[in-house]
Amino acid sequence: MRIVADLSGVTLMDSSGINALISVYQTAAATDGWVRVAGAPEAVLHVMQLVGLDGIIACYPTVDQALEP
Template identity: 50%
Template structure:
């Protein structure tokens, strides 16, 4: 039974908050084909002038190309509107994926949420 639980993907949850005009999304679980739309909807910045977003990724257990595509699409939209997107505290597996495909050279990645909010 424990092995079955370990193999089941974690449901994605996104909690949104605001700090000093910065939209902070705390993401937990797996970001994949089945959950990518949840993240995409949470990152929607339609109509926001100069959006500033930090995605707290310390509880993301898995991310595949779906998550990468969502982040890249959001980055393009946000920067075109004169804003920015930062990633905070990606887990080791997620950080490895970000480095492997070079996303960490495009989207600012920070070791902690505090660092992402203040730098």
């Protein structure tokens, strides 16, 4: 399973969003897949950095960049 989550329209990331990304990451990792985040606004990236999620899920500026091998 390979997933790119386009977060360009997200304005707020709370614990529900963090938990959803972690759950998807765990599911993808169990099948040797990956999850990538694309287009997250600075506020969303900041929350991901605060909880260390950016160290687990790669973040890219655009969907096209996230889809590159």
